[in-house]
Amino acid sequence: MDLRLVPILLTLWISAVYSGSHSLRYYYTGVSDRTFGLPECSIVGYVDEAQIVRYSSDNQKFEPATQWMKQKEGPEYWERETQKAKGEEAWFKHNVKVAMDRFNQSSGTHSLQMMCGCELREDNSIRGYNQYGYDGKEFIALDTERSVYVPTVREAQLTEQKWNSPEVNKPERDKNYLQNICIEWLKKYLSYGQAELERRVHPHVRISDHQSDDATELRCQAYGFYPREIDVKWVKNGRDDVHSEAAKEILPNPDGSYQLRVTAEITPSEGDSYACHVEHSSLKEKLIVVWPGPNKDGNNMGIIIAVVVAAVVVIAAVVGFVFYKKRNKKAYMKTASGETASNESADSVKA
DSSP states (O other): OOGGGHHHHHTTOOOOOOTTOEEEEEEEEEESOOTTSOOSEEEEEEETTEEEEEEETTTTEEEESSHHHHHHSOHHHHHHHHHHHHHHHHHHHHHHHHHHHHTTOOSSOOEEEEEEEEEEOTTSOEEEEEEEEETTEEEEEEETTTTEEEESSGGGHHHHHHHTSTTTOHHHHHHHIIIIIHHHHHHHHHHHTHHHHTOOBOOEEEEEEEEOSSOEEEEEEEEEEBSSOEEEEEEETTTEEEOOOSOOOOEEOTTSOEEEEEEEEEOOOTTOOEEEEEEETTOSSOEEEEOOOOOTTSOOOOEEEEESSHHHHHHHHHHOOOOOOOOOOOOOOOOOOOSOOSOOSSSSOOO
16 A cells, blocks of 8 residues: 555544454545556555555456465455456546535545444444545545434535435445444454464563753653554653653554554652553563663663562562463354455445
8 A cells, every 4th residue: 555645544544443352444545646656546455453455446456465365265256356346446536526526626636535444342342434535634424323424524415415315325235334244254354364363472662761951751662562552651659650742653563563652751859760661462461661760871771670560570580480371362253155345335326
């Protein structure tokens, strides 16, 4: 996927999927011209954080993005999905022009995007979403509770009227896909890539500080961890959270793992202690990295000395490491085959 599309897609981003839940998401993008070298239509599909499929109007092939998808699905699947993607390409090419007319635009580079997907949570509850954006801004979205499409701009009102009409009934059809078909395919894909999707890689943690005339900036970096969800924070005297001025942005690494840096500005007082607390699904217990104190060269590195309770640290220092048995992985339910795998909401209904 072209990285130049990321800022646009961020406007359609749904809140993070928490540990213990799983998601299947598809991103569709249609552009009005090739000025920036982008394909006129592109489709990418994700299970959790792993890209599993892709399509580009440049080669007009629906292709696997992971080895386990390539191994589990045969030629018939890829041919069927390719034909469907070609139909969706035509839909987006047409409707990006429709949207331009609605905004009174006759030229320029413009984009129409859709993100749809479903989540299966740890308690077996489900959630579905279908959102459209134009030129990086919200356009119209499905309200699954009321089974209606809700416009977010005036230019989307004609689309709302047509899609919500009894003749078209697009909300009900899309809701059925999200709550039934999408969930069944999510379960199937999870069974395909269970080993990859359920892997747990613990974070490496290091801390440093930077001294200025009147304050100290503490830096805690967690890196190399998987899955993405993690909680990193600075704690004062073992109990008080220290406010972090910088946004906690989790960034991807080339190897598929993630990294996060959390900073906090403090004015150290005698007797105060500071530590970076890290919680992640790969860890049996919370990881605590203590800041040893000011270092004028700004390169002070913290040492991992504790896990949750001080008593655990003492025992670990005396007896050595404790080996844990691997937990049995939860088995996923087998799902029936024969339903359509990719999103069906980008259909022949024109905007």
